[in-house]
Amino acid sequence: ASEAEEHDVVVIGGGPGGYVAAIKAAQEGLKTACVEKRGTLGGTCLNVGCIPSKSLLNNSHIYHQILHDVENRGIDVGDVKLNLTQMMKAKEQSVSGLTKGIEYLFKKNGVDYVKGTGTIAGEHEIEVNPLDGGEPQTLRARNIIIATGSEATPFPGLEIDEKRIVTSTGAIALTEVPEKMVVIGGGIIGLEMGSVWSRLGSEVTVVEYLGAIGGPGMDAEMAKTMQRILQKQGMKFKLNTKVMGGDVEPNNIKVNVESAEGGKSEAIDADVVLVAIGRRPYTANLGLENVGIEVDERGRIVIDQEYRTKIPHIRVIGDVTFGAMLAHKAEEEGIAAVEYIKKGYGHVNYGAIPSVMYTHPEAAWVGQTEQEVKAAGKAYSLGSFPFSANSRAKTNLDTEGMVKFITDKETDRILGIHIIGPNAGEMIAEGVLAMEYGASSEDIGRTSHEWAVLTLSKAHPTLSEAFKEAAMAAFSKPIHA
Numbered sequence: 001a002s003e004a005e006e007h008d009v010v011v012i013g014g015g016p017g018g019y020v021a022a023i024k025a026a027q028e029g030l031k032t033a034c035v036e037k038r039g040t041l042g043g044t045c046l047n048v049g050c051i052p053s054k055s056l057l058n059n060s061h062i063y064h065q066i067l068h069d070v071e072n073r074g075i076d077v078g079d080v081k082l083n084l085t086q087m088m089k090a091k092e093q094s095v096s097g098l099t100k101g102i103e104y105l106f107k108k109n110g111v112d113y114v115k116g117t118g119t120i121a122g123e124h125e126i127e128v129n130p131l132d133g134g135e136p137q138t139l140r141a142r143n144i145i146i147a148t149g150s151e152a153t154p155f156p157g158l159e160i161d162e163k164r165i166v167t168s169t170g171a172i173a174l175t176e177v178p179e180k181m182v183v184i185g186g187g188i189i190g191l192e193m194g195s196v197w198s199r200l201g202s203e204v205t206v207v208e209y210l211g212a213i214g215g216p217g218m219d220a221e222m223a224k225t226m227q228r229i230l231q232k233q234g235m236k237f238k239l240n241t242k243v244m245g246g247d248v249e250p251n252n253i254k255v256n257v258e259s260a261e262g263g264k265s266e267a268i269d270a271d272v273v274l275v276a277i278g279r280r281p282y283t284a285n286l287g288l289e290n291v292g293i294e295v296d297e298r299g300r301i302v303i304d305q306e307y308r309t310k311i312p313h314i315r316v317i318g319d320v321t322f323g324a325m326l327a328h329k330a331e332e333e334g335i336a337a338v339e340y341i342k343k344g345y346g347h348v349n350y351g352a353i354p355s356v357m358y359t360h361p362e363a364a365w366v367g368q369t370e371q372e373v374k375a376a377g378k379a380y381s382l383g384s385f386p387f388s389a390n391s392r393a394k395t396n397l398d399t400e401g402m403v404k405f406i407t408d409k410e411t412d413r414i415l416g417i418h419i420i421g422p423n424a425g426e427m428i429a430e431g432v433l434a435m436e437y438g439a440s441s442e443d444i445g446r447t448s449h450e451w452a453v454l455t456l457s458k459a460h461p462t463l464s465e466a467f468k469e470a471a472m473a474a475f476s477k478p479i480h481a
């Protein structure tokens with residue numbers, strides 16, 4: 001190994017958690033290196049996750065809308081054809097622009113970018129096996145931040161080849177539109193990627209073990225509404241259904257399913273099967289055993305509230321440890337972990353981390369679901385407002401969905417906000433801010449969103465008027481519904 005180099009911080013993994021931690025550490029004046037084995041920065045999110053999936057979601061939505069939703073708007077188009085190769089190129093362009101952007105930010109902030117696989121060899125030592133196959137290199141670090149992320153959970157008995165039996169990584173790179181696609185798991189990946197291929201022409205069947213779609217964390221009423229909307233768009237759902245296995249034939253895959261309550265079984269034909277049953281922490285070759293760092297029964301690295309393992313200067317953030325597997329959650333933890341190193345304190349408000357599902361319409365939420373509030377035995381009030389009564393949504397002929405507030409019955413403090421609607425992913429930011437500041441629904445309901453009364457006026461017509469009216473519904477009455 002080459003001579004050891006001393007850094008204040010070495011980050012292992014260059015995803016949203018790791019690259020943000022590295023930039024923040026360098027900004028704080030710490031000598032920082034980031035080890036990444038992929039060959040590009042940005043991790044799962046930029047390379048094979050958030051960014052490519054959102055590119056395909058956006059462009060497949062435009063295609064679908066041109067096919068099915070422009071004539072009524074007074075736009076006649078000729079022959080509409082899908083150019084999948086170009087759609088994939090557009091996706092690759094977004095990915096490469098953004099991953100290179102992170103490399104630029106590393107240079108700008110003075111982060112050493114080390115390309116290779118990092119293995120913790122000792123409490124202050126990381127051995128790096130370079131990507132280009134050269135001599136291993138040893139980095140010495142006062143502090144180590146592990147941000148090695150997650151990988152798709154495999155389905156026993158269905159071997160992933162990323163062509164016919166795919167995870168999300170194969171699903172964002174198919175070279176033709178499958179005639180029939182079976183999606184195992186009706187969580188966020190299943191619904192986003194299922195939407196993409198359904199819009200592009202596949203017959204998509206989603207098989208979900210539980211009685212509701214949306215994965216953990218989605219409000220039950222919203223999950224039902226979303227299912228109805230996606231069914232109208234052509235997706236099929238088999239809920240309360242177990243996948244037992246599959247028979248891979250030369251031109252077909254038979255997916256064998258059985259009712260979760262036992263009994264009825266059937267086989268569903270597919271050209272492509274998407275396995276989307278969750279993701280699991282990724283710690284292969286990380287060398288945790290060399291220093292005795294523990295993982296829990298689900299493979300998550302065990303940490304305390306300051307992101308420390310039992311070796312206090314080795315901290316862990318993002319998908320590889322506890323909590324929601326979301327890019328912005330990993331980023332916030334990256335900043336907080338560095339603040340702990342530099343200043344001795346840091347903070348992430350886990351009660352105010354939004355989730356967005358980028359279907360059309362989008363679903364977005366923050367805080368607790370109604371079923372969680374109910375289970376906690378808390379007295380609560382509800383306020384909701386449909387987009388069918390919102391003037392901007394009506395003008396746009398895009399009226400599906402609603403905004404729903406859940407508030408504490410006694411204090412009116414907001415406990416959760418759930419939105420299905422056009423632009424829900426942007427609108428939820430207002431809810432996050434409200435929850436961060438401990439707002440009540442009345443605080444929001446009395447803030448002018450559309451007309452010039454009481455306070456600063458916001459523009460009309462806007463979709464955010466529905467947000468205000470749902471808050472009004474929670475503490476008094478909305479005007480427009």
Ligand code: FAD
Pocket residue numbers: 012013014015016017018019035036037038042043044045046048049050051053054116117118119147148149150168169189282284285286317318319320325326327328329330
């Ligand atoms: P990762 O992004 O997984 O990064 C970890 C990095 O560490 C990887 O690049 C890996 O190569 C590297 N690494 C691992 N081990 C080593 C090692 N020993 N040495 C060197 N490098 C190593 N989240 C959202 O918030 N919004 C979305 O819209 C969204 N869409 C998604 C869509 C899909 C299809 C998928 C799969 C995920 C999506 N996510 C989304 C989740 C999001 O991608 C993750 O939560 C996020 O990437 C986690 O960041 P991370 O830094 O913890 O890990």
Ligand code: NAI
Pocket residue numbers: 184185186187188189190192207208209210213214215216241242243276277278279324325326355356357358
């Ligand atoms: P998920 O946890 O959201 O959903 C998995 C679904 O599969 C659940 O509904 C579960 O009940 C079901 N399931 C599990 N085992 C099954 C089985 N054997 N048969 C049938 N159904 C089964 O996981 P998903 O969709 O794989 O996504 C992984 C993570 O990636 C998510 O937790 C999310 O954090 C992140 N992600 C975030 C996105 C976003 O923020 N827009 C987009 C895509 C992914």
